[in-house]
Amino acid sequence: MSNRADPNLLLELKQYGEVNIESCFNCGNCTAICPLATDETPFPRNNLRMVQLGLRDHLQQSLDPWLCYYCGECSETCPRQAEPGEAQMTMRRWLTAQYDWTGLARKFYTSERWEIGSVVFVGILVVIAAMLLHGPIVTERVELNTFAPVHLIHTLDWIMFVGLAFFLLSNVFRMYLFTIRQGTDLEIPFSLYITEIWQLIYQFATQSRWSKCDEDPEKDFLKKPLWRNHWFLAAGYVTMLILIVVFLKWFQTDDIYPVWHPQRWIGYLATIALLWGTIAMIRGRIKRDAEMHRHSHPSDWMFLILLLSTTVTGILVHIFRYLGLPLATYYTYVLHLAILTPMLVLEVPFGKWSHLAYRPVAIYLQTVKEKAAAKQMAEPELTPSLV
Secondary structure, eight states: OOOOOOTTHHHHHGGGSOOOGGGOOOOOHHHHHOSSOOSSOOTTHHHHHHHHHTOHHHHHTOOHHHHOOOOOHHHHHOTTOOOHHHHHHHHHHHHHHHHOSSSHHHHHHHOHHHHHHHHHHHHHHHHHHHHHHOOOOOOSSOOHHHHSOHHHHHHHHHHHHHHHHHHHHHHHHHHHIIIIITTOOOOOOHHHHHHTHHHHHHHHHHOGGGGGGSOOTTOOGGGOHHHHHHHHHHHHHHHHHHHHHTSHHHHSOSSOOOTTSHHHHHHHHHHHHHHHHHHHHHHHHHHTOSGGGSSOOHHHHHHHHHHHHHHHHHHHHHHHHHHTOHHHHHHHHHHHHHHHHHIIIIIHHHSGGGHHHHHHHHHHHHHHHHHHHHHHHHSOOOOOOOO
16 A cells, blocks of 8 residues: 555545545544444544545545445534535545546546536437337327337346446446455455355445434434435335336336236335435435535536436326326337436446445445454464474
8 A cells, every 4th residue: 555645635636526624633523423433444534634645545445435424423513614524425426436447437526517418418319219219109099118119128228237237346346456455454265255245235225324323222214314315215216227127028018007006006116215315305405404415516416306307207107108198108208218318327337326336335345354354363373383
């Protein structure tokens, strides 16, 4: 690990968000008050210090920014208004750009024109593809699968899914290389990667570390809005992703099912979860009533706008189909795809959605590191024989 100082690190970090790290005088209050900090991961102070000293390699190899959930207590109590919580958020954007080998994440996070232009460009490509590839336009009744053959859409879905999975997983692998292969001298047994894989699955499914942001143990899940809203949003998104990638032939149909049919109520539950989480986050960013919502990066708004637009156009397709409005259904369906596609192919591997992978992977890798360190400490040191 290099200790060479990079005097431009702070200036570079400022391109990714609002940071006031130069005001920090290392009192340690932020780490002392953070409910998620531990002796092994004493953030935010350690990361702020890395930036102040220009330790680019140390920051690049750190998992700590991903272990922060932006509870906000550190920023609320900082005596110098150094905004340590927002600094961690900015570091996560910067790290996302470091993991991405294509350079697109850096472009999206540092240039609004690049991000908006890319979304518009991909959306236009989808509209052009729909104009060229659509089937017969039946106007006597709604035949969505005639206009947009489900086998064609399903094939394109899988091509898109494989592509975005390749980019996201290759970036996750680079994260592993930076943080484990380069970031530690520990000898980590391969068995630990197997035995601790449950952490990855559990953290992805529950996001349980959010619960520690509120130290009141009497509060349950529904009374912890940050955890609840984030979980609803992620659960709705993942459910919809599974429906459109794996079960599209069952989900996109011209048949009218009763309301109690699984095809409808699973879709309704996922839609409600998406709307709940998205509207709650938009409301929070408008009102700025929580510390984590006081600062909004353009990528935050792009993420929420795309998600809400995708959800609303999906609802409209459903309504128009059930009302028997053919042209409204077909045109809205194309608009839905034109918003959904750039959200997936750009936001998942290169934008804000990527944290759904990086955060649970970071918790998993940190657990593996700590277990390996404990095992190494427990092993007796071999001393040379005096005989």
